[in-house]
Every structure is written in structure tokens, then in C-alpha cells.
Amino acid sequence: MENIDRIKDPILSIKDLSIAYNKGAKYAVKDVNVEVKKNAITAIMGPSGCGKSTLLRAINRMHELYPSIETKGNIFLHDEDIMKMSTIQLRRKIGMVFQRPNPFPTMSIYDNVIAGYKLNGIRISKSERDNIVEQSLRNVALWDEVKDSLFKKGTFLSGGQQQRLCIARALAFQPEVILLDEPTSALDPIATSRVEDLLVELKKKYTIVLVTHNMSQAARISDYSMFMYLGDLVEYGKTKMMFTNPRDSKTEEYLTGKFG
Amino acid sequence: MNAQAIQAPTISTSNIDSRKLKNKAFRILVIVLSALTISPIALILGKLIVKGIRQINLDFFYQNAPNTLEAMTAISNGEIIPGGIANGITGTIFLVILASLMAIPIGIIIGIFLYENQEKRYANLIRNLSDILQGVPSIVLGLIAYLWVVKNITNGFSALAGSVALAIMMLPLIIRATEETMKMIPGTLKEAGLALGVPYYKVILRVLIPSGFSGLSTGILLSISRVLGETAPLMLTTLGSPVINWDVSAPTSAVPLLIWEFYNDPNMVDLIWSSSLFLMGFVLTLNIISKRISAKRKVI
């Protein structure tokens, strides 16, 4: 893989990462080396099944959900090996948002935002809680829309609002990195553009890694892009560079819509 | 436009008539069959109400079952039989509570285990065993509880023995309901919990089980209403008692046991109907509640 833009002081460094879902099965992610820039949006693109989600989920070890999965290589958050961190510590620092909005259906909007604390049994005072809920909802521009219905179920919100609620839930922990796996693919265009605006706003405080199926989305909002193909990281660099002047012919074919 | 499309309407006038006729005949058939299905329930309820309502008053709920002498005296004086079935009602409630305490946690744990290990061979084995258990005649379960508990633990007929038999009957239903409910909860909810760093067992306890509340409670209530009327296993285990009992190691009465006792005593026949009416009402109420819950708390 060519990687011309070396990133100074990266927040995440992925070293020789290979992942197979079963022992001896083909690699879903092959020998990936990549560094992620702080306070930027990094997009992961590529055709369906190329390993985007697998790579993303490895970053907060959600891929360990599959017990037979085999992981080689290392991922560092700053200088800390994430494999050596406890999952609760790791996932407090690296939050995740999924393709389909998945607020907890039994919880109110308020409880959804604070769910990370509640479910982990982290005790904080009422005023702190109120504060975190308000701040997190403001951060996703949802506060004004829901401040009068904080104790209603989160599932009554529209799809776009639910997805922003899920982002707020991830933000409540004040993470350093937020991972998003095709967060707008289930949303309509208006809700999509609100989430995109939000991500651009959020990168001031957080580092964002975004899997997207949608090239124009990557072009609109990302600073860096990865292009994956069959588990390989084919190309990685500044988004502008990649879209105007791809170095690899596969990338060019993908970006010009020849496959995908 | 092609020829076929123009021709199509012309074939039909007689056809439509015969179709209408068929429709009508079919509708009548459906109505008749539905009526046939409903009629046994309507007949049973009607009979129970007509024959049993006379005996149902406050005493029916507060007093223990009368003895045969009291009943005989009342009948010869042309009065209604005194007393009630309080020993049976409390016994049934006591047995169901004990059985639930055993069957609900075990059933939910096994159900979740099966859901977590869907494809595994040992999960299939357990699933099949649970299905077989569901088919075991209740009297056999009564015998087993007799051997385990009456003979070895309480050294005599006891509420515990009866509730063990009932718990074994409830178990397969709760296991199945738990597994099916868990399957219906989107996997994304589990991921949402794990992505917050919540340990797996807590995700199950605090996310999955609450989200599946309606399915679980429906399954539990149905399993309870399934065992409420069980008589045979209780004859071998709890025996029956003329007084209210809240001691797990002592014999206990139950509504179906009382019905059986009333049946065997020519002086008490009138109480059969009121007790059956009560039992039927209890089961129906549980069914309605479970329907309500699943409609109201539907989150998934």
C-alpha cells in the first residue's frame, strides 16, 4: 500500500492488522497498516464485503463478539495497545454508532443518553447526569427538539433523530474517537445531511472514523479516505487527493463507478 | 391494445354470478365453522355460570371447604352449601408462586443459553429434551416429584413436591418463550450495549430481558395458566388439605384437587361448578392479561 501522507502524531495506529472470521478462513482484513489523524474525519470506502466493518469494529474490539475470530497485529490508541486495555476503558474512549439507529427501546431519551453510565454502574450525581445529557444532546443538535420530552421513549423519534440520539449516547462518555458504520444508510436525504453537518461540527472535539458506502458522502465530509478491496487497504490519503488523483487503478475504477 | 385485452370482459357475466355464489357459500361456511369452534367454549362457560354462580359469594373466597356433614345439613334444609374454597385458592397461588420461583429463572437462563448457542449440537440436544419434557404426561411428572421430594426431601406430601412437578411442566414453555423472544430482539441492541463497554451478562440482564419483557411475561403467564388446572400430579405430591397452608413441607390444597374431592362426595356436587367457574375465570384472566401486556409493552 502506498501511503504518501505520513500522519504526524496519530491518534490511532493500526499495525499489520489481519482478521479472519474463522481459523484458516480467508482474511476479511489483510495486513492493514494505517494511521488516523486526530480531529479529522477519516472515511473507509470500498465495495460491499471488502472488510470495512470488520476493520472498523476491530478498533474498539467489537469484532470479538464473534468468538472464533482470529486477529493478528496491533492497534494503538496514542501509544497504548488496545488489546491490553479493558473493553470498558477502551469503549469509553472509542465510541461506536451503527448502521441502523438502535436506541434502547425500554429507555427514555434521557436514559438512553446516560445509558453507558447506568448500565456500567458508574455513579454520578444528578446534576452531573443532567449536565451530560444536555451537553450530549446539544452536541448532536437534538436538545431543542427533545428538551420537553426527555422522559419519553427514544423509539418515538424519527429515524434521523434516533440516529442523532445514538451519537449522543456515544458522546456522553466524552470519547476520543467515534466510529460510525454507514450511519446514514437507513436515513432519508434530509436526515442524512443533518448528520453529515453534525459530523463536520463534531470533528473539532472528536476524531471520527466513518465507514461509508456513499462516495459523495466521503468526498463531502471526510479529510482522509481509505479505499479497501477484498480485505486489502488499497489506498489511503487525503480525500481531496484521492478523488482528484487516485494513485491506484482499482481506486480510480471504484471512484468512477466501474464497480462497487 | 391487443385483442386479448378487449376480449376479457365479454366472457364474464355468467362467470361473475357463479363467483358471487361461491363467495357467498364460502362465507357461510366460514361463519358456520367459526360458530362450531366458539360453541364449546360458550357452552362450557354458560353451563359453569348457570350452575356455579349460585355458590359464589364472599364466603366462597374467605372460607375453607366444608365437610360432608355441613354440606348434607345445608342441602336437606334447602340452603346453599356453606363455606368456600379459600384453602384451594391459597394453595393454588402458593404452589404457582413456588413453581414460578423455580421455573422462571431456570427457564430464562436455559432459553438464553439456547439463543446464544443456536447452532451448537448440545444446544439442539437440550432443545429436543425440552420438547420431550413438554410431552411427558403430567402424572409421570407427579410420580417423579413423589420419588424425589415426597420420599427423600420432605418425607411426606408437601407443597414443595407439588410445585416441583408444576415447575417441570412450566419449564419447557418458558424455555421456548425465552428463546423465541430473544430471537426477535434485534442483534443491534446487543451491539449497542456492548459498544458502551457493558459486560455481556449485564447486557442480557438490563437490555435484552427488559426489551423482551412482553414476550417473556406472555410466555410465563401462559405456562402458569397451563399448570393451574393440573390435578393428577398434585394428587401424588401435595395430597390436599382442609385448611389454608403456607408451609412448603406440609400438604396443601389446590382448586383442582378440591374439584376432584367435591366430585367424589355426593353432598358437595354443587361446589364443583362454582370451583370450576372460578378456575376457568382465573385462567381466562391470565390469558387476557398476557394479551394486554404483549399489546401494550410491545417494544420489538
Ligand SMILES: Nc1ncnc2c1ncn2[C@@H]1O[C@H](COP(=O)(O)OP(=O)(O)O)[C@@H](O)[C@H]1O
Ligand atoms: N459474522 C461473520 N462471519 C463470517 N464471515 C463474515 C462475518 N461478517 C463478515 N464476514 C465476511 O468478512 C468479509 C468482510 O465483511 P465486512 O467487514 O462486513 O464488509 P463490509 O463492511 O465492507 O461490507 C466478507 O467477506 C464477509 O463475508
Ligand SMILES: [Mg+2]
Ligand atoms: Mg459493513
